[in-house]
Amino acid sequence: MNIGKFSINIGMGRWFSSRELVEACYQTLLGRAAESDDVLRQRARQALTARQIIDSFIHSPEYKEYQVDRSILDDNLRQEKLSIDVDVSDAVRDRLFARVQDEWTRLGESEPHWSVLTANEFRADVFQDHADDFFDTGKLQVTDLRRTASRNGIDIDAYQSCVDFGCGVGRITLPLADLFAQVHGVDVSPGNLGLCAEYARTSGKKNINTILLDTIAALDTVPQCDVLFSLIVLQHNPPPIQVHMLRTLLAKVNPGGLAYFQIPTYLPDYTFVAERYLEQDLMGMEMHAVPMHKVFGTLRDAGFDLLEVMQDNYTGIGASHRFCAIKRA
Ligand SMILES: C[S@@+](CC[C@H](N)C(=O)[O-])C[C@H]1O[C@@H](n2cnc3c(N)ncnc32)[C@H](O)[C@@H]1O
Known part of the structure; x- marks a missing residue:
């Protein structure tokens, strides 16, 4: 040795x-x-x-990240109650969704790539110099999906169709289209979705279909799929919207299919009371959390068996998790 x-x-x-x-x-x-x-x-x-x-x-930057992450998780474990509303009326839900729509329409028009990954090199004025780096990060996410499936004994190649929910400009949608015969990119932001469609066209990927979510009801137009994929999307939605979207989308996964999505499960000093929130002005790119037991409950009610919960740092402030679950056949 x-x-x-x-x-x-x-x-x-x-x-x-x-x-x-x-x-x-x-x-x-x-x-x-x-x-x-x-x-x-x-x-x-x-x-x-x-x-x-x-x-x-x-x-090292990794140490600093890990320590922040740990202190947030420790903080989470000291809580006895999380005051986070997830059930609201249809009317309140529509108002919450309208705010998400406004914010992401604005971001998609002004800073589409930066709105996906908030690093300065992805700002509109310099993006072209860093485009390859941007799209390379998407490939890594698909590698992670493949690895996760594989270590859970799942043959990802056996699946045909995938919904990339909140696909943005197609950073991950493009490599997902190399894995699945059909990929549906769904997004609330016309600007971001337009770029996703353009990148799909210029890269010759004819198996990408884009769907604009211009109302909550438009969720009904999202097709059935084998794999539901969603990273760094739900976190930008108030908790009642996150749970509603998740519930509706999980129902669209075919029996035996996979759900792979990310949600922050805790944020320091975070509470959500819908009526109070609606009285406030929009706060830019917002970050919201759904308690982990609510995510588990939503998966259970939709007939899924949980395979893995993976801690990540996608919020930049810790306590974010990726969930991988399989729908009972
Ligand atoms: C941070 S970007 C991530 C994009 C993509 N998932 C990626 O990782 O490259 C978030 C995207 O989700 C979209 N989005 C946010 N909330 C949404 C919702 N409720 N329904 C559909 N799209 C949503 C935004 O418009 C934006 O394009």
Whole structure:
């Protein structure tokens, strides 16, 4: 075994190799294993002292993200009650949806790519220089979907059709169209959806169909599908809209089909009371959470078996989860 460059005396006649320290840092400071044995070996070799190894971890962006994430989750676990309305009248639901529609219509006209990934390089004036990076991120999401299915014993290639709900400009819709025979991109923003249709046309992907969600009732026009996919979409909707959309879309998944979607399950100091919320002005690109038990209940009522809940950092502030579930045949 390569023990790294130096060893640290940890007392009682025991020594810790630099490689073991790197391994321990991965587990305790990042909460995960290293990517590979090579990475472990390389990091152990690069450092001259134990301090250097520890510093290289605690000054990394991943460490900062992980710590924020953990503190938000710890905060969540201290709560005894989450005051989040998910059931509202049809009239209130329509008013909530109209606000989502206004905001995303505006964003789709002014900053379509940035509205999808809020990094400065995706702002309208410089997007063309970074377009490849933008679309590469979409391919990774499809790889994640494939891996998730595979480790749950599901053959993703056996599925034919997919709904990409909140498809935006097609960042993920395009690679999804390499996986499935038919992909339906659904979005509330005419500007974003228009770009998705244009990218589908210019890339020659004839199996992408776009559907504008201009009313809540238009959800009825979303076709049945084998796979329901939705990332960083529901989070921008007030909780009653998230649950309503999810419930309606889950009903459209064919028996044996898959649902793969992301929702923030907790946000610090977050409460949602519909009437009070409607009295306030729109707050730009909003972020909302649905308690995890409500997501589980919605899946259960729709006849799904939960396969996995994966923590991610898609909100940028932690406590976001991807859910993967299969509809009972
Ligand atoms: C942050 S972007 C993500 C786009 C795409 N999922 C991706 O990851 O590349 C969110 C998209 O969801 C759309 N959206 C938000 N709420 C929606 C809703 N209730 N119904 C349909 N589309 C919605 C927005 O218009 C926007 O295009």
